Amino acid sequence: MSSKKTLGKIKGFSIQFLPYSEIKDLSSNERLKKILGIVLGNVILVLQGRLKDEEEGRLIGDTMAMIDHIKGFKGIELAVINGGESSGFFGRFKTNFANMIAGGDLGAITVIGPATVVKEIKRNPKKIELLLNK
């Protein structure tokens, strides 16, 4: 008997906004579990802030592992758009200090959608465009 889970049926799509405060105090494992849990519900997630670089790498790895285990799941589309990027030493110092106080880069927005719903995310430095599957 196959123990494979099945991805929920697509009835349109929904978008969920997740404030950074919801994941701020979670461990990396818990963050990724929460994010993938939302995306597996065929929901496009708009996350305030961004994951750490290592967490983004792990998110891709965990997504790949799930493709093998969840029927109908084909992966994710992912894009991060940064807020005003500071240039120069003092500008970067100011941004890093503000991020440290806030506990994350709150000026960024992360969009994660299941590949069955989101066909492509076109990203230019200051713009994100979501192309959805019919």
Added chain:
Amino acid sequence: MGFKGFFKKVLSGIFKSKKEIKLGFYGPPNAGKTSLANRICKDFTGEEIGSVSKVPHETREVQFKEKVEIKYKGKSMTFKIVDTPGIATKIDYEEFLRYRMKKGDAKKRAKEATQGVIDAIKWLDDMDSVVVVLDATENPYNQVNITIIGNLAARKIPVLIIANKIDLRKADIKKIEAAFPEYKTIGISAKNGENLDEFYEEIFKLVKRI
């Protein structure tokens, strides 16, 4: 430091310089990682590292070529070339059917490709320096590119960006340079062997930063 300690330090220094440098090739699928790695391996060992194909995810296992001695303008350095599977956030077996692949083969390829991505990410920790190969005809602001480079920066691994496929009309090196201004970008054609001299020159500069 006594005589024994000094002798040990000198000896370890000699052996350290003889050690192979692990040079990884990372990037999204079909950017030309294996084509470039093949060029290098063929030039300096006479053998290729792996097969290339128009079908994405041709490389589904991390593949190596050890003791590749790159000689350029009187300089010489020994590398372990590590060619990795293309990193992607989604893999759909149906994409392979477009290349007239049988359903069973396409599903098998997709399964192997997902494992390949996991392995490629795991291998990041073992690299001494990395060449990120991007397709110069594609939009560089792809999150996979940003995630790979961000992970390498977080691990303090020296990076060289390659804008491959400059033989194609649509290629735009400037766009890649604008996307990653903190890194050196070299435009090459792995297919035609164009601009490899500059690539070798930069490789020697890159390993000095290890």
